[in-house]
Amino acid sequence: LGTGDRIEERQTGLLLPLRVIAESLGYQVVWHDDSKSAELLQGKRTVATVTSGSKICSRYKMTLSLDAVPELVDGHLLVPADFFTKALQLQVAISDSHI
16 A cells, blocks of 8 residues: 555554545545645535544534544544544445455
8 A cells, every 4th residue: 555545553443544535435635734634525515524633523514523533644644434434424344455
């Protein structure tokens, strides 16, 4: 896996690469360097936001709490797997390093 495709294992669970997964699902990812947050868009509509170092994220402006803290690793935002289930309402399955 490349740097942007990295999966990190933590005591709290797996952290997955936000941009590569979200873009492969058709979302546009907008990074806000000032707040260290990412916004996921479908067209012009914000679907979800997530911030490095904060367990709080949002889905259509509704606040949600993640199981682990998203982290910036080598300039890439890694998020806990439950971000995809809670904020995007997707099921996440990982087998042999494939998501």
